[in-house]
Amino acid sequence: MKLAISISGKTLDSPFDTRFGRASSFCIVDTESGEWQAFDNPAISASGGAGVQASQFVASQGAQAVVSGAFGPNAYDTLAAADIKMYIAPGDPAHSATEILEMFKAEKLTQIEAATHKGYHGENH
Amino acid sequence: MRIVVASGKGGTGKTTVATSLALIASERESVRLMDCDVEAPNARLFLNPSFDSHKEVGILIPQVDENLCNFCGKCAQICQFHAIAVIGKKILIFPELCHGCGSCTLVCPERAISERLEVMGVLSGGPAVHDIDFAQGMMKIGEPMAVPIIRELKKWAPVNQPTVEIRDAPPGASCPVVETMRGADFALLVTEPTPFGLHDLKQVVAIARQLGIPAGVVINRDGIGDDAVEMYCNENNLPILLRIPMERRIAEAIASGKLLVDAAPEYHSAFQNMFESITTEVYI
Numbered sequence: 001m002k003l004a005i006s007i008s009g010k011t012l013d014s015p016f017d018t019r020f021g022r023a024s025s026f027c028i029v030d031t032e033s034g035e036w037q038a039f040d041n042p043a044i045s046a047s048g049g050a051g052v053q054a055s056q057f058v059a060s061q062g063a064q065a066v067v068s069g070a071f072g073p074n075a076y077d078t079l080a081a082a083d084i085k086m087y088i089a090p091g092d093p094a095h096s097a098t099e100i101l102e103m104f105k106a107e108k109l110t111q112i113e114a115a116t117h118k119g120y121h122g123e124n125h
Numbered sequence: 126m127r128i129v130v131a132s133g134k135g136g137t138g139k140t141t142v143a144t145s146l147a148l149i150a151s152e153r154e155s156v157r158l159m160d161c162d163v164e165a166p167n168a169r170l171f172l173n174p175s176f177d178s179h180k181e182v183g184i185l186i187p188q189v190d191e192n193l194c195n196f197c198g199k200c201a202q203i204c205q206f207h208a209i210a211v212i213g214k215k216i217l218i219f220p221e222l223c224h225g226c227g228s229c230t231l232v233c234p235e236r237a238i239s240e241r242l243e244v245m246g247v248l249s250g251g252p253a254v255h256d257i258d259f260a261q262g263m264m265k266i267g268e269p270m271a272v273p274i275i276r277e278l279k280k281w282a283p284v285n286q287p288t289v290e291i292r293d294a295p296p297g298a299s300c301p302v303v304e305t306m307r308g309a310d311f312a313l314l315v316t317e318p319t320p321f322g323l324h325d326l327k328q329v330v331a332i333a334r335q336l337g338i339p340a341g342v343v344i345n346r347d348g349i350g351d352d353a354v355e356m357y358c359n360e361n362n363l364p365i366l367l368r369i370p371m372e373r374r375i376a377e378a379i380a381s382g383k384l385l386v387d388a389a390p391e392y393h394s395a396f397q398n399m400f401e402s403i404t405t406e407v408y409i
Contacts, residue, residue: 049207049222056201056210074219082212119221 003104004028004063004084005097010038012098018069018091021050027097028061031105051075059084067100067109076115086112126407127290129309129338133325135296137315138345138369141379143293144171145386146313149396150289151255157287158253160261161305162295163246163274170382174259176251182262182277183245184225184270189216193237200229200238221269246274248281258283271301279308298328306332310407312340313366313399318350323357330363339406343399346371366399 006023007014017023021043029036039061043053051071055078058066065085079086087109089100103109130143140162147158160166187200187209198211208222209229220243230238246264253259262278264271279292294305306312312333316322326342333340342358347368358365369375369385369392378388386392 043207046207047205049204049219052207052210052217052219052222056207056212059212074222077219078210078212078217081210081215081217 001031001064002028002062003031003101004058004061004066005100006041006066006068007038007097009097012036012101013096014038016067016069016089016091016095016097016100018089020066020068020071020075021046021052021054023054023068026054026058026061028058028063029097029101031101049074052078055079055082055084065104067104070116071112072117073115073119076112088112088116126288126311126404127292127309128311128313128403129292129294129306130313130315131294131302131306131329131332132296132315133298133327133329134316134322137317137322138343139296139315140168140171140293141345141369141385142313142315142343142367143291144168145384145392145396146400147172147257147291148255148384148386149393150291150400151257154289155256155258155285155287157258157260157283157290158293159278159290160259160293161275161278161301162293163262163264163271163278163301164295166261166263168293169253169259169261171384172253172257172259174249174251174253174257176249176259178250180248180277180281181242181244181246182248182274183243184223184273185227185240186220186223186225186243187218187229187238188241189218190237190239191216193235195235195237197234199232199234203228203232224270225273245270248274248278250281250283258285258287271295272304275301275304279304298325298332302329303332303336306336306338309336309338311403312338313343313403314340314363315343315345316354317346318344318348318352318354320350320353322350323354326354327357330361341366341399341403341406343367343369345369364402366402367395 006017008017008024027038043050051074059082067087160168201211210217245268250260262274295301316326341364347370
């Protein structure tokens with residue numbers, strides 16, 4: 001399956017980025033073949049709705065699951081609409097994208113069924 | 126003539142000045158006072174309006190007819206606020222991200238988008254003391270955006286067109302303040318002689334200059350702090366139109382809901398002179 005991991009950098013050695021909407025990049029990796037590609041997060045400088053935009057981006061890349069440190073309500077709703085599974089991993093201690101991938105394969109990550117925190121706008125605040 | 130009372134820093138005395146100015150102006154003009162601090166309107170506490178009209182306001186947000194939609198995603202692409210997302214055959218709308226610009230409706234090739242009013246606040250209006258025509262906006266709790274409410278308040282036509290409109294601005298120097306100041310003929314900037322007062326005064330002066338609005342300054346709590354505000358005003362050709370010294374009796378009167386010019390009648394002529402100066406500046 002295609003897994004998206006939020007990272008800061010452009011390689012599999014890059015550190016895991018616990019932010020989703022404002023992650024600096026996303027690494028999209030095929031969990032069977034190990035093939036991967038890193039992309040700039042187009043939502044990093046969004047004035048608002050970064051979670052929605054980042055979700056649409058990982059969906060457009062064909063990701064079926066995504067690992068980050070947290071998912072807000074708008075990101076959660078958008079990813080859920082795209083049937084993308086969400087997993088959270090701790091940011092402390094620091095991990096590389098490769099280590100996150102190994103943890104995912106070893107089923108050590110927690111899948112979430114609701115947003116991890118409230119939104120930054122409006123009624124969800 | 127439209128006078129906006131702004132400050133940058135909160136708690137400098139915008140409402141104290143705006144309400145007394147309204148009272149003095151009403152002695153010879155028809156006055157409308159608009160409380161544009163829609164997050165915490167409080168001018169009504171001083172002018173005691175009896176509200177006889179109300180209007181719900183907000184922005185127009187999209188709703189999609191999924192029978193007409195072909196899921197092309199053009200609405201999501203055009204939306205710079207990411208308030209609408211198209212995922213496969215699903216459409217998600219995030220009302221709290223929407224700014225009501227209408228781009229999605231315009232760009233939809235299938236005309237599948239219609240718009241509905243998302244209520245963000247309520248306007249209230251009615252007569253206050255001295256026949257002042259009073260109006261205020263009140264934002265709904267939890268709403269993130271004040272600007273649409275202020276915009277509607279400014280557009281809300283009074284029964285009789287006043288000769289003088291006084292806008293009590295929100296604190297700060299961000300979008301709600303810019304929207305309140307936009308279209309005004311004069312900016313009356315209330316500050317206090319402290320580093321914080323000066324810092325924020327500079328910000329609202331910059332907004333006034335950008336909008337091309339002539340400005341004058343009121344120094345409230347005069348006598349505290351330092352003389353940096355005065356020096357700044359002199360260097361930047363900002364007339365100091367009024368000084369209100371720090372006095373406990375004034376603070377007590379304001380705290381009990383009295384107008385400054387009622388509690389301290391010696392300010393009556395000072396406010397008249399200030400109103401005269403503003404009128405001269407605007408019409409000459």
